[in-house]
Each structure stands twice: as structure tokens, then as C-alpha cells.
Amino acid sequence: MASLRSDINQAIMLGMMVTVIYYLFDLIFQQWLPSSFHLNTQSLSLVVALGDLFYGGISEEVMMRWGLMSFVACMGWRFFQHRKNRPKPWIMWLSILISSLLFGVAHLGANTVLAPLTWFIFFRMMLLNGIAGIAFGWLFWKRSLEAAMMAHATVHIVITMMVWLKAMV
Known part of the structure; x- marks a missing residue:
């Protein structure tokens, strides 16, 4: 139980840090983004927020970390050091980076729904989702799938709360 509590605390802290980084980059990028990318209460209804929470927080982590990242790590382990008890850190970091890149690409559809794809929108999508993917991947590696889910x-x-609080002010 103490380990789970520690995982949750670390996951929440890392999730908050990712949110701050995301928000700061988005503040910088706002002037070059179409208005459809500006979060507001209309774009973030309760149904959308719950969908993001459950799909992003659970489904994406199962697919990207437990599925893809684990697969890449197992293949690297198998091909490069199959006689060792556990994969070396470089194999884990490579699996985190590959799954983070694909995590970013997986958000292509959601981004193209908001506006036509430009190099800037693609760069923003890959940067922000890449940062999040690396953080969630590291948590999965060092802690647990549940910790990655909780951080996501x-x-x-936090983003939903920020948007709703901003609308109330």
C-alpha cells in the first residue's frame, strides 16, 4: 500500500509538472495557433473532459506504455541482450522515445480536426505530446502502469480545471 501511495504521489506531481510545461509552451505558441486551438468551456464540455480523462488516462497508457513501449523494450532486450535478467537502461530509453514519438503521431487526427495541418501545428503536437510521452514512459518504467495512467x-x-476556472473569472 505504501508503494501505491508513493506511485500516486509521484504520478500526480509529474502530471502537474507536465501540465505546467504544456501550458507554458501553449502560451508561447498561442499567437501562431488558429482560434480553434484555444481551449474554452465550449471546447471542453463535461463529456469531452470525461472522454479525455478515461481515454487518455487509461486507454492511451495501456496502448502506448503497456503495449507499444513494452513490445519495443522486449524486442530490444531479446535482440541485444537476451541472456541478461533485465534490459539495459538504453533499451528502456529507446522504447520510451519510440513510444513517445508514436504517441505524438497518434494525436494527428485530433489536431487535424481543429485546423488544417501545418508544420507549426505538427511541431507543437509532437513537442507537447512527446514531452508528456517521455514523462509517462519514465513513470511506467520506474514505477507502474497505474502511475503512468494517474499522471496522464x-x-x-488539471487542464480541465484551469479552463473552467478561467471561464468563471
Whole structure:
């Protein structure tokens, strides 16, 4: 139980840090983004927020970390050091980076729904999702899948709260 509590605390803190980084980059990028990328209460209804929370926080982590990242790590382990008890850190970092890149690409559809794809929108999508993917991947590697899920869910919860609080002010 103490380990789970520690995982949750670390996940929430990392999720909050990812949210701050995301928000700061988005503040910088706002002037070059179409208005459809500006978060507001209309674009973030309760249904959308719950969908982001459950799909992002659970489904994406199962697919990207438990599925893809684990697969890449197992293949690297198998091909480069199959007689060792566990994969070397470089194999884990490579699997984190590959799964983070694909995590970014997986958001292509959501981004193209908001506006036509430009190099800037693609760069922003890859940067922000890449940062999040690296953080969630590291948590999965060092802690647990549940910690990665909690960090991802925290990002969605905090962003939703920020948008709703901003609308109330």
C-alpha cells in the first residue's frame, strides 16, 4: 500500500509538472495557433473532459506504455541482450522515445480536426505530446502502469480545471 501511495504521489506531481510545461509552451505558441486551438468551456464540455480523462488516462497508457513501449523494450532486450535478467537502461530509453514519438503521431487526427495541418501545428503536437510521452514512459518504467495512467489523467484533470476556472473569472 505504501508503494501505491508513493506511485500516486509521484504520478500526480509529474502530471502537474507536465501540465505546467504544456501550458507554458501553449502560451508561447498561442499567437501562431488558429482560434480553434484555444481551449474554452465550449471546447471542453463535461463529456469531452470525461472522454479525455478515461481515454487518455487509461486507454492511451495501456496502448502506448503497456503495449507499444513494452513490445519495443522486449524486442530490444531479446535482440541485444537476451541472456541478461533485465534490459539495459538504453533499451528502456529507446522504447520510451519510440513510444513517445508514436504517441505524438497518434494525436494527428485530433489536431487535424481543429485546423488544417501545418508544420507549426505538427511541431507543437509532437513537442507537447512527446514531452508528456517521455514523462509517462519514465513513470511506467520506474514505477507502474497505474502511475503512468494517474499522471496522464492528472494532466487532463488539471487542464480541465484551469479552463473552467478561467471561464468563471
